[in-house]
Amino acid sequence: MSSLNNFIPNIKPKTELELPQGFEYVSNFLTQKEADNLFEQLVKEIEWEEREIKMFGKVYMQPRLIKWFGDKAYSYSKQEFQAQRMPQIVEDLREKVQEYTGAKCNSVLINYYRNEQDSMGKHSDDEKELGVNPTIISISVGEEREFVIINKLDKSRIKLNLEHGSLLIMNKDSQHKYWHELPKSRTKKGGRINLTFRYIY
Numbered sequence: 001m002s003s004l005n006n007f008i009p010n011i012k013p014k015t016e017l018e019l020p021q022g023f024e025y026v027s028n029f030l031t032q033k034e035a036d037n038l039f040e041q042l043v044k045e046i047e048w049e050e051r052e053i054k055m056f057g058k059v060y061m062q063p064r065l066i067k068w069f070g071d072k073a074y075s076y077s078k079q080e081f082q083a084q085r086m087p088q089i090v091e092d093l094r095e096k097v098q099e100y101t102g103a104k105c106n107s108v109l110i111n112y113y114r115n116e117q118d119s120m121g122k123h124s125d126d127e128k129e130l131g132v133n134p135t136i137i138s139i140s141v142g143e144e145r146e147f148v149i150i151n152k153l154d155k156s157r158i159k160l161n162l163e164h165g166s167l168l169i170m171n172k173d174s175q176h177k178y179w180h181e182l183p184k185s186r187t188k189k190g191g192r193i194n195l196t197f198r199y200i201y
């Protein structure tokens with residue numbers, strides 16, 4: 001039986017945040033219980049990978065653990081991912097996400113930020129395999145962390161706390177106009193898992 005309730009609860013996008021066009025945030029996409037359960041199961045069941053990344057000719061360990069699942073192989077930031085079937089709990093979440101957004105997703109990148117030192121640098125999800133205006137759907141569980149949206153033209157920054165059980169949609173031309181990042185935190189943080197569902201062509 002699915003661990004996720006197919007009923008979409010009283011979800012209201014946080015319009016008061018005045019996010020730029022192409023961003024929509026929903027704080028309570030998952031119930032507290034669903035979000036707790038998802039976090040615990042993913043920590044336990046996923047075979048997390050620690051990967052290297054090359055920057056300015058040097059090799060570093062990525063400051064987070066990752067896992068990729070998808071119907072097709074994918075490469076991003078010079079990382080290669082083989083096609084791999086989603087575990088049931090992730091499959092259930094994909095269905096719920098697709099139902100809410102109307103977008104079709106055939107892959108998911110999962111990031112596990114172990115503590116305040118783990119992070120993701122400034123980037124946009126604009127690989128050609130994602131299509132012209134990709135829809136990226138991001139689910140966060142675990143510790144709340146700050147997510148920063150940076151305007152590519154004027155470099156202005158919008159900060160958004162991604163809460164336990166929340167959903168963030170990035171679509172339209174958002175990947176062309178903005179970068180996003182998940183900076184290290186100055187305050188102590190527990191674990192956080194983020195799943196970004198995408199469609200790979």
Ligand SMILES: O=C(O)CCC(=O)C(=O)O
Nearest residue numbers: 109111120125182194196
């Ligand atoms: O952890 C996050 O919220 C950001 C994830 C992200 O930027 C990505 O997977 O491209």
